[in-house]
Amino acid sequence: MVKSRRVRSRFLYVQCNKCRNKQVVFGCAKTKVGCLACNTPLLIPTGGKSALVKNPITKLPNAHILEILDKNL
Numbered sequence: 001m002v003k004s005r006r007v008r009s010r011f012l013y014v015q016c017n018k019c020r021n022k023q024v025v026f027g028c029a030k031t032k033v034g035c036l037a038c039n040t041p042l043l044i045p046t047g048g049k050s051a052l053v054k055n056p057i058t059k060l061p062n063a064h065i066l067e068i069l070d071k072n073l
């Protein structure tokens with residue numbers, strides 16, 4: 001028998017702090033996610049989850065999360 005497991009995907013609605021562009025990103029992305037408008041890196045993968053990229057100078061994240069969109073697939 002195949003064990004059925006509910007796959008939970010988390011999507012994040014984020015806003016770029018540089019150009020204010022809003023976009024939906026996958027919260028468990030395996031690759032870097034950049035802003036679609038200005039190309040600033042917004043999220044980096046860290047052990048299966050995505051983390052907000054912080055500016056090394058200002059220590060502020062390049063984006064902030066407006067909403068967490070949970071979807072049960």
Ligand SMILES: [Zn+2]
Pocket residue numbers: 016017018019020021035036037038039040
């Ligand atoms: Zn941007």
